[in-house]
Amino acid sequence: MSLLEVRQLSKRFGGNIAVDQVSFDLNPGELLALIGPNGAGKSTSFNMVGGQLPASDGSVLLDGKELLGLSSRSIVHQGVGRTFQIAATFASLTVVENVQMALLSHHRRVFSFWRPAAGLYRDEAIQLLGLVNMQDQAERPCSELAYGDVKRVELAMSLAGNPRVLLMDEPTAGMAPAERHALVGLVKQLVVQRRLAVLFTEHSMDVVFAHADRIIVLARGKLIAEGSVEQVRQHPKVQEVYFGSGKTMQTDVSPEVKS
Numbered sequence: 001m002s003l004l005e006v007r008q009l010s011k012r013f014g015g016n017i018a019v020d021q022v023s024f025d026l027n028p029g030e031l032l033a034l035i036g037p038n039g040a041g042k043s044t045s046f047n048m049v050g051g052q053l054p055a056s057d058g059s060v061l062l063d064g065k066e067l068l069g070l071s072s073r074s075i076v077h078q079g080v081g082r083t084f085q086i087a088a089t090f091a092s093l094t095v096v097e098n099v100q101m102a103l104l105s106h107h108r109r110v111f112s113f114w115r116p117a118a119g120l121y122r123d124e125a126i127q128l129l130g131l132v133n134m135q136d137q138a139e140r141p142c143s144e145l146a147y148g149d150v151k152r153v154e155l156a157m158s159l160a161g162n163p164r165v166l167l168m169d170e171p172t173a174g175m176a177p178a179e180r181h182a183l184v185g186l187v188k189q190l191v192v193q194r195r196l197a198v199l200f201t202e203h204s205m206d207v208v209f210a211h212a213d214r215i216i217v218l219a220r221g222k223l224i225a226e227g228s229v230e231q232v233r234q235h236p237k238v239q240e241v242y243f244g245s246g247k248t249m250q251t252d253v254s255p256e257v258k259s
């Protein structure tokens with residue numbers, strides 16, 4: 001039994017089938033990339049697994065337990081985290097305060113801006129910032145951070161829930177290539193060190209090929225290929241559907257990012 005088992009997952013929007021009987025497994029210590037052209041059904045798949053969107057059909061098992069039908073909040077509490085997007089309202093808070101907020105939320109405590117206990121979960125927050133190499137910037141307001149650093153704070157915040165599975169839909173959107181490599185490389189380290197199971201989407205094939213343990217490919221809602229970097233790189237269906245037939249796959253292909 002795998003940690004996460006997605007089976008025949010499907011989503012219909014009216015007459016359109018956005019995700020069509022998709023099945024895959026995810027295990028601890030594994031960085032799994034979900035790739036495919038825009039509109040392939042990647043985000044819809046994430047949203048069904050995370051409980052943001054009801055599935056039309058299928059099953060998502062965590063340790064053999066059905067997640068479909070649970071609220072997104074209880075799915076998080078089952079151990080399936082998502083990349084946290086720092087809300088604009090938190091930009092005035094410091095880096096460490098943002099992570100403390102995520103810890104407070106995980107422990108279901110209400111955050112108060114005037115609370116006397118500013119030290120609540122502070123040590124844990126600093127520790128999480130250490131994991132993403134942001135401890136030196138703990139006291140800076142998030143509004144002052146470089147974009148790549150904000151992303152690392154988001155990662156620390158999503159680790160606050162101590163997830164076993166982490167879902168990251170386009171975690172490097174808007175980043176320059178070097179930053180993309182750095183962030184996904186960091187995620188890969190956490191996957192190895194903490195035995196995390198991570199599913200992520202990424203537009204840059206360079207980044208995917210450099211860091212992913214395994215790749216699954218969606219096209220028009222269907223899973224068309226699955227395997228190691230080498231297997232997927234050479235898969236004829238991937239060459240044809242993802243990059244257009246007749247072309248060889250370029251490792252620096254980076255389709256335009258959807259706004």
Ligand code: ADP
Nearest residue numbers: 013018036037038039040041042043044045258
């Ligand atoms: P990707 O993330 O791979 O780019 P999406 O999962 O966002 O693709 O979209 C897959 C398909 O489902 C697209 O055709 C998109 O237009 C459609 N779709 C996504 N969300 C909705 C929605 N809320 N209502 C109707 N159609 C949707």
Ligand code: MG
Nearest residue numbers: 042043044169
């Ligand atoms: Mg998407």
